[in-house]
Amino acid sequence: MNKKLIGFCLVFLMAVAIIGPDMVRAEEPKEIKIGATIALSGRFKGIVGTFDKLGDEWAGLVNERGGIYVKEYGKKLPIRFEVYDDASKPENARKFYEKMATDSSIAFFMGPFSSFISNAAITVAGKHQIPMQMVCGNDEVLFEKPNYWRVGSLVPAAEEWERLVPIYKKKGGVKTFATLAMDTLHNKGVIKGFEADLKKNGFEVVYSAIAPPPTKNFAPMITKLRKAKPDVVCIEALSLAFTIGFLKQMREAGFKPKEIIVGHVTKHVIDTLGPFAENITGLAYYIEGDTQDHKDFLEVTRRAGFTWGEFMESGIRYWAYTRIKQTIETAGTLDRKKIMDTMWNMKSKIMGLDNYVTKEGYGALGSYPCQVQGGKFVSIWPLEKALKMHKYRNP
Amino acid sequence: MEIAVQLVIAGILQGGVYALAAFGLSLIFGVSDVLNLAHGEFLMLGGLFTFLLFSATGLNPFLIGLMMVPFAFCLGYIFDRLLMRPLAGKKEHIRLMSSILVTLGAALFIEDVTSFLAGAEEKGVDYTLPSFFWGDIFISYLRLLAVVMIAALTVGIHYYLKKTYTGRALRATTQNIRGAMLVGVDTHRIRSVTFGIGSGLASIAGVFYVVLLSISPDMGLGVTIKYLCIIVLGGLGSLIGSLVGGLILGLTESVVSYYTPHWGQTAAFLILVLILLIRPKGLFGK
Amino acid sequence: MNRIILGLVLVFFLIFPVFNMPYLNTFLIILFMYILLAESYDLLGGYTGYINMGHIAFFGIGAYTFGLLWNMGLALYLSFLAGTFAAVIFAILISFPFFRLRGAYFSLAAFALVKLMEHLTLNLSSITHGSDGLKVLEGNRMIPMYYLSLLLVIAVIAVSYLIMHSRLGLAMASIREEETIAFDFGVPVQRIKATAMVISASFAGLMGAFYTWYTIFINPSMVFGTDIALMPVAMAMLGGSGVIIGPVIGAVFLLIVEETLWTRFAYLHTAAYGLVILCVGLFMPGGLVRLGPLRRFLVRIGLFNEL
Numbered sequence: 001m002n003k004k005l006i007g008f009c010l011v012f013l014m015a016v017a018i019i020g021p022d023m024v025r026a027e028e029p030k031e032i033k034i035g036a037t038i039a040l041s042g043r044f045k046g047i048v049g050t051f052d053k054l055g056d057e058w059a060g061l062v063n064e065r066g067g068i069y070v071k072e073y074g075k076k077l078p079i080r081f082e083v084y085d086d087a088s089k090p091e092n093a094r095k096f097y098e099k100m101a102t103d104s105s106i107a108f109f110m111g112p113f114s115s116f117i118s119n120a121a122i123t124v125a126g127k128h129q130i131p132m133q134m135v136c137g138n139d140e141v142l143f144e145k146p147n148y149w150r151v152g153s154l155v156p157a158a159e160e161w162e163r164l165v166p167i168y169k170k171k172g173g174v175k176t177f178a179t180l181a182m183d184t185l186h187n188k189g190v191i192k193g194f195e196a197d198l199k200k201n202g203f204e205v206v207y208s209a210i211a212p213p214p215t216k217n218f219a220p221m222i223t224k225l226r227k228a229k230p231d232v233v234c235i236e237a238l239s240l241a242f243t244i245g246f247l248k249q250m251r252e253a254g255f256k257p258k259e260i261i262v263g264h265v266t267k268h269v270i271d272t273l274g275p276f277a278e279n280i281t282g283l284a285y286y287i288e289g290d291t292q293d294h295k296d297f298l299e300v301t302r303r304a305g306f307t308w309g310e311f312m313e314s315g316i317r318y319w320a321y322t323r324i325k326q327t328i329e330t331a332g333t334l335d336r337k338k339i340m341d342t343m344w345n346m347k348s349k350i351m352g353l354d355n356y357v358t359k360e361g362y363g364a365l366g367s368y369p370c371q372v373q374g375g376k377f378v379s380i381w382p383l384e385k386a387l388k389m390h391k392y393r394n395p
Numbered sequence: 396m397e398i399a400v401q402l403v404i405a406g407i408l409q410g411g412v413y414a415l416a417a418f419g420l421s422l423i424f425g426v427s428d429v430l431n432l433a434h435g436e437f438l439m440l441g442g443l444f445t446f447l448l449f450s451a452t453g454l455n456p457f458l459i460g461l462m463m464v465p466f467a468f469c470l471g472y473i474f475d476r477l478l479m480r481p482l483a484g485k486k487e488h489i490r491l492m493s494s495i496l497v498t499l500g501a502a503l504f505i506e507d508v509t510s511f512l513a514g515a516e517e518k519g520v521d522y523t524l525p526s527f528f529w530g531d532i533f534i535s536y537l538r539l540l541a542v543v544m545i546a547a548l549t550v551g552i553h554y555y556l557k558k559t560y561t562g563r564a565l566r567a568t569t570q571n572i573r574g575a576m577l578v579g580v581d582t583h584r585i586r587s588v589t590f591g592i593g594s595g596l597a598s599i600a601g602v603f604y605v606v607l608l609s610i611s612p613d614m615g616l617g618v619t620i621k622y623l624c625i626i627v628l629g630g631l632g633s634l635i636g637s638l639v640g641g642l643i644l645g646l647t648e649s650v651v652s653y654y655t656p657h658w659g660q661t662a663a664f665l666i667l668v669l670i671l672l673i674r675p676k677g678l679f680g681k
Numbered sequence: 682m683n684r685i686i687l688g689l690v691l692v693f694f695l696i697f698p699v700f701n702m703p704y705l706n707t708f709l710i711i712l713f714m715y716i717l718l719a720e721s722y723d724l725l726g727g728y729t730g731y732i733n734m735g736h737i738a739f740f741g742i743g744a745y746t747f748g749l750l751w752n753m754g755l756a757l758y759l760s761f762l763a764g765t766f767a768a769v770i771f772a773i774l775i776s777f778p779f780f781r782l783r784g785a786y787f788s789l790a791a792f793a794l795v796k797l798m799e800h801l802t803l804n805l806s807s808i809t810h811g812s813d814g815l816k817v818l819e820g821n822r823m824i825p826m827y828y829l830s831l832l833l834v835i836a837v838i839a840v841s842y843l844i845m846h847s848r849l850g851l852a853m854a855s856i857r858e859e860e861t862i863a864f865d866f867g868v869p870v871q872r873i874k875a876t877a878m879v880i881s882a883s884f885a886g887l888m889g890a891f892y893t894w895y896t897i898f899i900n901p902s903m904v905f906g907t908d909i910a911l912m913p914v915a916m917a918m919l920g921g922s923g924v925i926i927g928p929v930i931g932a933v934f935l936l937i938v939e940e941t942l943w944t945r946f947a948y949l950h951t952a953a954y955g956l957v958i959l960c961v962g963l964f965m966p967g968g969l970v971r972l973g974p975l976r977r978f979l980v981r982i983g984l985f986n987e988l
Binding site: 488497499511624672 | 730732778779781782783784785786788789790792793794796797800801803804857907908911914915918919922948949950951952954955956957958959960961962963966967
């Protein structure tokens with residue numbers, strides 16, 4: 001009988017030890033830790049799976065220069081990411097953020113990918129009062145309720161495509177638009193904003209559809225879409241399979257609109273479509289420039305093994321990392337409340353663009369028009385540059 | 396009127412691709428009586444290797460696909476030999492449970508290892524054949540190829556089952572496993588052969604997927620579920636059933652998507668559930 | 682002696698929140714949820730032999746019904762009950778047509794039903810908000826959720842125990858072993874199966890309601906998704922179907938394996954996870970609980986209750 005009791009206790013202790021929380025250390029920090037979850041598996045893996053490497057390379061670059069200067073301690077501290085896999089599910093994200101919340105050596109949280117996972121994450125940040133810099137999440141649901149402990153990086157979803165409109169307005173030559181959005185919170189929000197923008201500027205939306213993520217057969221939609229005779233076909237989908245399926249079937253149908261806009265273009269889309277991808281217009285969170293930030297960003301992506309055009313979301317990551325760095329430098333301390341205040345109030349420039357946070361918490365990074373030219377994704381902004389470089393597919 | 400024709404054609408062509416993948420699954424279920432949740436992985440692997448070889452050599456993807464069928468066959472054979480054979484002798488619902496666990500575990504394993512080795516992103520092959528146009532109606536040659544292929548396969552497999560020894564042994568095993576053993580059929584080998592054939596068919600479907608659409612390592616479970624539903628609709632173990640099931644689903648999706656794109660998939664599942672309720676053994680089930 | 686140990690374990694779980702370990706707390710909530718889902722699945726799957734791969738449909742229906750009604754202003758407790766009720770009604774409705782199917786047909790049709798529910802919730806967006814997701818009143822409910830889940834798990838185990846030692850249980854086992862013969866002997870087969878499904882559904886539905894209340898924000902793929910659908914079924918089978926403690930062990934085992942692998946290996950943990958499931962399926966067809974040593978141990982401490 002005693003053996004049973006001992007056996008039970010042993011098993012229990014083992015279980016607790018394996019998953020037990022970290023010990024709490026209260027002393028001068030030796031490094032700055034940033035906690036985050038990324039979708040290293042699950043359905044978002046193809047979009048952000050490589051970004052843990054990106055984070056590590058960025059941290060590596062910063063550490064090569066000594067780290068981040070924290071005035072309170074009068075020296076530079078190295079920076080490190082602690083990343084967990086949320087498998088593209090919110091309850092896992094929540095679980096890991098809770099785990100990291102007990103570690104007081106973590107100075108910052110960085111958000112996960114997608115609004116609905118971010119939603120679970122910000123509840124933890126708010127509960128434990130840990131500053132969270134969201135990355136890929138800009139839908140209303142995140143900002144409806146005030147939450148002091150989270151800020152975003154991006155402009156609201158509805159504004160994502162707004163820079164495209166001036167190009168068409170100035171350039172002329174197109175009048176009618178057709179849109180297809182994948183049935184997710186984000187994609188619908190983006191297209192709704194775009195359509196409103198179009199209407200305000202005198203363009204006409206002749207076809208507007210939403211299709212569920214697993215759709216494979218686009219032929220019926222293309223048949224109907226064609227009849228509406230749009231000049232421009234727009235497709236906004238988080239899933240590459242969706243985008244590729246649609247475009248391939250448009251090709252099969254022999255339908256050649258004047259212009260095609262694809263919300264999430266990556267290298268894989270370009271490779272899969274071959275010459276058909278030429279002159280597809282898209283967006284990226286990046287514009288060309290000469291700043292130190294640009295050099296750093298290109299270096300970090302190079303080290304991580306890809307280019308900004310291959311994974312367009314990488315620009316957002318860099319923005320978020322830099323915000324964190326600038327916040328710590330500006331605040332001069334790792335005290336959570338002071339950091340959070342700085343997060344809200346800080347105004348600076350990143351990659352030559354204005355960096356600030358709106359009163360609801362939206363960030364300032366928007367997306368900028370690009371086009372596939374010569375098999376590569378090329379940035380075509382500002383407006384003057386766009387007017388010169390942009391080409392219609394079928395004039 | 397034109398639209399109706401286009402929709403029907405689109406539906407049939409899409410259904411053809413569905414049926415191609417479902418065929419193999421139906422065959423496997425008919426003989427081994429197990430739910431193979433890893434079937435989609437063979438489809439994905441077929442597409443993946445086609446993509447890799449195409450990227451490396453630029454050969455016609457269908458040629459590559461055809462060359463890969465023997466490999467897929469071997470893979471399927473080994474899979475069955477190692478993993479499914481031990482389950483053969485068990486009681487019916489234990490077998491069902493074990494097959495779910497084993498194939499699910501295998502599917503998760505294959506999916507994760509593949510995405511680790513080959514990258515988790517979408518991969519697609521850029522290979523087109525012009526479409527055939529008839530007024531405003533278009534028929535993609537590629538999809539036509541899929542339908543032709545499945546027609547050829549149906550005839551081929553029918554012949555195989557009727558005339559060859561292995562084929563007849565296969566049918567015998569499907570009908571009555573004890574009886575087959577009594578007349579000297581090596582049912583274990585037959586099962587492995589069937590699994591191999593089924594996997595080969597899945598890999599061919601994978602080639603169509605990677606050319607017509609795109610594939611990614613995590614697509615496996617999703618397509619498996621869809622195809623399992625198709626063969627249930629058609630009747631487990633019936634080849635005609637999987638053909639008809641695929642066609643019905645393709646047509647439903649096509650027609651409904653035209654009017655309300657976001658109800659396309661829902662309508663397909665609705666039809667599936669309704670048909671099963673009316674005919675509990677599926678359309679052509681035994 | 683056994684009772685004392687069990688009692689200690691129970692007390693430990695009851696006072697656990699006192700220790701203030703939010704990570705472990707969150708983990709336990711997830712654990713209880715999966716134990717509940719696996720155990721309630723097994724009421725139908727393990728006892729009657731009808732492998733209901735669509736079990737999660739009850740969970741999702743409970744989740745959405747609760748969310749919608751609570752948002753409309755219905756009192757909290759009534760909303761919980763409504764969620765349970767909706768799942769029960771659904772179970773009754775589908776029991777008539779679905780129980781005419783057998784074996785794999787039943788399983789796959791049930792699964793198709795889940796996919797159908799997922800698509801329906803996605804499309805009927807005027808009611809369910811579709812892909813935007815359903816949001817309910819915010820609040821930090823970790824501790825109450827912990828207790829609610831724990832109580833529900835205790836309840837489902839208690840009910841399983843009662844059924845197992847009742848005539849209902851016997852009838853269910855007879856259906857599993859030889860349904861036609863049971864029918865010939867006068868067992869009211871349809872009624873028994875429906876009862877099993879209803880009990881199974883009620884627990885899942887209530888858990889769904891709790892889930893929405895706790896996570897605040899649900900969407901179709903969170904509550905009807907393929908992965909969450911297959912997991913409880915896999916857990917019950919892996920742990921040992923037809924044994925009360927089977928699904929519990931299955932859920933605990935898989936979640937601990939998942940968690941350990943997850944935090945140790947950033948990559949390939951799913952592959953390792955799959956391998957584990959595969960090995961158990963291959964080498965331990967009756968589930969973990971029927972493995973020689975474990976089975977003997979459980980029998981000795983009186984926890985091995987098999988139907």
